[in-house]
Amino acid sequence: MTSRTYKTSSAAVKVEAVVVTGGWGDFLINREEISSSIYYHASDFSRLGNHMFQVFHYNGEDILLLDFDRYLNKYFSITPSGKSCIIFFFDIRPGSPLKEQAALFMKTACGETALSNTAAVKITGTAALHHIPLKEFHFFPEPVRTPLVKQGILCLRITETAGIQYLIDLHTLMATQLERISTGYGNE
Amino acid sequence: MNIPFRVSIRHKILIGSIGIATIACLSIAMLSYIKAGSIIDNAAEQGLTGVTNHLLNLCRTNYELSQKTVNYNLNVADFFVKGKTELRYNRPIRYDAEDQITHAKTPVTIPTMAVEGTFVSNSFGLVDRVTDMIGGTVTIFQRMTRPNGLLRISTSVKRKDGSRAVGTYIPESSPVYKTIMRRETFRGNAFVVNDWYITAYKPIIGAGNEIIGTIYVGIKQSEMDVLRNKILSVKHGASGSTYVIDDHENSRGTLVIHSSMEGTNILDRKDADGVAYVREICSRKNGSGVYSIPDPVSGDVRTKMLQYRHLPEMGWIIVAEGDYDEINSPLFSLRNTMIVVGILCVIFIVVLGTYFSNSVSSVVRNIVNRIKLLKEGDFSKDIPGEDMARNDEFGVMAHHFSQLIQNTRELLGKVRQTTEVLTESIQDLTISSKEISSTSNQQAAAVKEIVSTMEDSDSLSKKVASRIDEVARIANQTKEFVEKGFSLIKETLEKMEDIQNTNAENISGVRSLGTQIESIWEVVNIINGIADQTKIIAFNAELEASAAGDAGKNFQIVASEVRRLADSTVSSTNEIRQKIDEIQRSSDNLVLSTERGTERIREGWERSTKLREVFDEILNSAEVSAASSEQIVASVNQQVSAFEQILLTLRQISQGIDDFVVSTRATTSASESLKETSEDLKASLAKYILS
Amino acid sequence: MYIMDNDELIAKLESSSGEGEDTLSVEEEIIHKLLIFQIDDRKYAVYADLVKEIVINHDLYFIPFVPPYITGLINRQGQPYTVFDLKMLFTNERLQASKVMIMKSDSDFIAFMITDVAEISGIPSSGINLVVSSETESTFIGSCNLRGEEIFIINVQEIYNRLANDLQNI
DSSP: OOOOOOOTTOTTOEEEEEEEEOSSOEEEEEGGGOOEEEEEEGGGGGGGOSOSEEEEEETTEEEEEEEHHHHHHHHTOOOOOOSEEEEEEEEOOTTOHHHHHHHHHHHHHTSOOOOOSEEEEEEESEEEEEEEEGGGEEOOOTTTHHHHHHTTEEEEEEOTTSOEEEEEOHHHHHHHHHHHHHTTTTOO | OOOSOOOOHHHHHHHHHHHHHHHHHHHHHHHHHHHHHHHHHHHHHHHHHHHHHHHHHHHHHHHHHHHHHHHHHHHHHHHHHTTTEEEEEEEEEEEEEEETTTOOEEEEEEEEEEETTEEOTTOOHHHHHHHHHHOSEEEEEEEETTTTEEEEEEESOBOTTSSBOTTEEEETTSHHHHHHHTTOOEEEEEEETTEEEEEEEEEEEOTTSOEEEEEEEEEEGGGOHHHHHHHHHOOSSSSOEEEEEEOSTTTTTEEEEOSSOTTOBOTTOOOTTSOOHHHHHHHHSSEEEEEEEEOTTTOOEEEEEEEEEEETTTTEEEEEEEEHHHHTHHHHHHHHHHHHHHHHHHHHHHHHHHHHHHHHHHHHHHHHHHHHHHHTTBOOOOOOHHHHTOSSHHHHHHHHHHHHHHHHHHHHHHHHHHHHHHHHHHHHHHHHHHHHHHHHHHHHHHHHHHHHHHHHHHHHHHHHHHHHHHHHHHHHHHHHHHHHHHHHHHHHHHHHHHHHHHHHHHHHHHHHHHHHHHHHHHHHHHHHHHHHHHHHHHHHHHHHHHHHGGGGHHHHHHHHHHHHHHHHHHHHHHHHHHHHHHHHHHHHHHHHHHHHHHHHHHHHHHHHHHHHHHHHHHHHHHHHHHHTHHHHHHHHHHHHHHHHHHHHHHHHHHHHHHHHHHHHHHHHHHHHHHHHHHHHHHHHHHTOBOO | OOOOOHHHHHHHHHHHTTSOTTOOOTTSOOEEEEEEEEETTEEEEEEGGGEEEEEESOOOBOOSSSOTTEEEEEEETTEEEEEEEHHHHHHSOOOOOOEEEEEOOSSOOEEEEESEEEEEEEEEGGGEEEOOOOSSOOSEEEEEEETTEEEEEEOHHHHHHHHHHHHHHO
C-alpha cells in the first residue's frame, strides 16, 4: 500500500473523495485513485457469473474487475440490490502488489497473461463526490486498526450526523483478496 | 472401372524424373554437340580459308615478282638481238615444224637467222649465254608462214626427253602469236613446249621493219622452288595438306605442286561417294567442300575438308585440305565427355528420383491403405503421425484426411446412437399404436353400447312425460305450504339481525378499550425508556463522582438517589406493565368471548338466512314446478327429439371410431415398417468399425 | 472482611473524621469501587475507575477481519470505540443488547456490550478473591461476593491483549 500521510489537524485541508451509498452503509474512495467511471445496468453483469473477480472486456481491453457486492456479501453479510451499477476504473500503480497478483490470477484462472494496466471495481448503488475536511477522518482504534489497514480499509470518517464511513484503498483491497484466492484461503 | 495396367506414383515419379533428366541431358548434349560441331566446322573452314588465301596471296606475289624478273630478263635478251638480227634468205633451212600444242608436224623451209652475223638457227650459243646470265629459259623464234606461227630456232627450253625444243612452233591461235603480230610484247604465263612458264615475248623487227621473229624469256612456273616449298609446308592440322592443281585448258586437273604426285592428272578422280571432286573443283574454281577421299597409297577413305582458290594469273587452283576427323577430334572428345556426364546425371537423377518417389509414394500408400480400410468399413485406424508431420502438401493432405476420418467416425457414431434411439422410439410407437388400436376397438364397442343405452333412454323419456301432469298438481299444494313457512322465517331473521347489531356494538366498544390500553402501553414504554436512560445517566454520574473522589461525594449521593428513583420508576412501570397485561388479557378474553357469541349469532343468522333462501327456493321451485309442468312436457318432448339427435350423433361417433381403428392399424403397420427400416439402418451401421 | 468491636469502631471514626472516606491509614483496607453489570442473567464486575460511561442505543458499525467477539465500532463524541461481546467471548453465543460500557483509555478505545448495569458497589480488598496467577493471564482478575452472589471481576487489559493476539493470528 502506498504510504499516505495527512497533515495533522488542519481544518483547511480537505480530501476529495467519492462517497458510494447503497443503503447498506457508506464507503469512501479517494478521488485520486480513480481514473474514470461509468454507469451500467445491473442486469448487464448477470451473464458474467457470480465470482468476486471477473474479466471485464471494455474498450478492447481485458480488465480485471472486482465485484464489490460479492465482497460486501462475503465480509459484511450485506446483499446489495439495485438496478444501477457504477464501475470505477483505476490505473494499477507500477510496482504495486496488485499488478503481480492480477497477472497470477489471470494465468491460473483463465490461462491468459495479456491483461490491461487498468483495473475496475463494480458497486451497486450511487456515488457522489465530496470534499471532506481532514479532521473528520480518524484511524481505527488499536488493535483492529492493523488488520483492517492490511485488508485495504484504511480509516474511517465520522460524519456530521455521527455516522461512520470507511475509506478503502482499492489497490490493497484487491491485492489482498487476490492473494487470498491464490492461496486457497478465500475460495470463490 | 477396369484399369488395364497400373503404374504406381513412385514409378511415375521415377520415370518422369529420369525421363526429364535424360531428355534435358540429351537436349543439352545434342545442342552442345551440334553447336560445337558447327563452331569447329566454321573454325576449320576459316582456317583452311586462311591457308588458301595466304597461299593465294603468296603465289600472286611470287608471280608478280617473277613477271618483273622476266620482264627484266627480256630487256637483257632483247639487247642481244635488237637491231642485230637478219634473215639470210640465201641459206634456207628446213625444219619439221611441230605444233607445240597439237604436236602436228609440218615440214617448212625458212631462211636462216643471224644475230650480229652469227647464225642462230639450230645454234644455241647465244641463248645459252643469255640463259646463263639471266636464268630461266631463252628462245629465239623465227616467223613462219604456211603454217603461220613462231618457230623455235634456238632455245634453252627442253622437251621431256631433255632435248631442246627446236622445231616446235607457237601456232597462230596462240595469244602469244597474236600479240607479237600486233608488234606488242606479250607478258604472262604461257604454255611453252610442254609446260607453263612465266614469259615475256618481244617481236624481233628486221631491217625492213617487218616482224621476223620473237625473243622469249621465261621461268617455269613449277620451278619456283621457294614458292613450292612454301605451299607444301603450309598444312592445316597434322594430317592436312596443300597442293596446286593446273587449271589450264590442256592440262586441267594436273597436280602442279604436290608433295608426292606432281604432274599426275587427277581430273577424273572420284571420292568414295562417286563424286568427281577434282572436276568439281576445277569447275567451281573457288569454294569448299567435304569429300570422302581414299588415300592413293593405302586406299583408306578419309573424310577431307577442302578449301580452294583460283589464281588466274598462273592458271592455278590452290587447294588446302584438312582431315575431317582430325578437325572434329575435339568435338568427338566433347561428345564422349558429354556421354559420360550424361550417364552420371542420369544415375544421379535415378537415385534422387528414387528417394523422392519413395518419400511421396509412402504417404500416398498409407492413405491408399487407409482408404481401403474405410471402404471395408473400418474407421478405427488413423493416418500415421509421421505422415501428418510432413512439411509439404502431402502432410497437409494426410492431416486433412485424418480429420476427415475422425469426423466421419464421430458422425457414424452419432448416427448409430441416433439410430438406436430412433429404433427404441419406433418400438414404443409401434407398441403405442397397437395399444391405441386395441383401445379404439374397445371404445368402438363401448360407443355401440352407449348407442343401445341411448335408445333405451329414448323410450324411457317418453314414459316420463306421462307422469308430469301428476307432478304439477302436487307442486301447487306444496307452494301454499311453503308460503306460510316463509313468512315465519322472515320474522325470525329480523329479530336475529337486531341481536347481531347489538353484539357488534359491544365488540367495537371492547376494541376501543383495547386501543386505549395500547396507548397506555406506549406511554409506559416511553416512561420505561426514560427511566432506563435516567438510570444510565445516573450511573454515569456516579462514575464521574467516584472518580472525583471526595469532591464528588455529595454528587455521588445525589446520583445514587437519582438512580434509585430511576430504578423505582422502572419497577413501578414494570408493575403498571403487569397491570396493563392483566387488563389487556381480560379485555382480550372479553373480546374473544364476545366474538365467539357473535360468531354463534352469526352462524344462527346465516342458517336462518339459508333457511329463508331454501324456503325461497322451495317456493320458487314450487311455483316453477306448478307453472312448468307444461314446459316440462314440452321439454321432455324436446328431450326425446334431442335424444334421437344424440343417438344419431353417437352412431356417427361410432362410425368415426371405426374409421380411427382402421387408421391406427395403418399407423401400426407404418411404424412396423419404420422399425424394419431403422433395424436395417442399424445393421448397415454395425459393419463399420469405429474403435 | 475486617471484624472490629464498638470501641475500635468509635476510635477509627474519630481518627478518620475530616478525611475522605477513601483515605485510610496504612493498616486500613482499601475499598474498591466495582461497577456491577449484567450480561443476560449473569452479573459481572469491573473496576469502576476503568469505566468512562455507559451509553444506550448507539449505532453499531460492523467491521470485518476481526474475531467474532468484536461486534463492531461505535462513535462516541467523534471517537470510534471497538465493542466487545463478552457473551460471545465466554460462551460463543451472540448477545442481543442495546447498552454499551465505554472504558477509559488514552489509546485503546474499547467498549463492552452489556444487558444492563446494576450498581456501583464498594468492596474492600479482603472481599475480593484474586485469581492465582498461572502461566497465562486470566480473563478475570478475581471474584467478589455481593449479597451472597459470586461475581467475577473482568480483566480488561487481558481481554485487550487477547484481541491483539487473535488479530496477529488472523
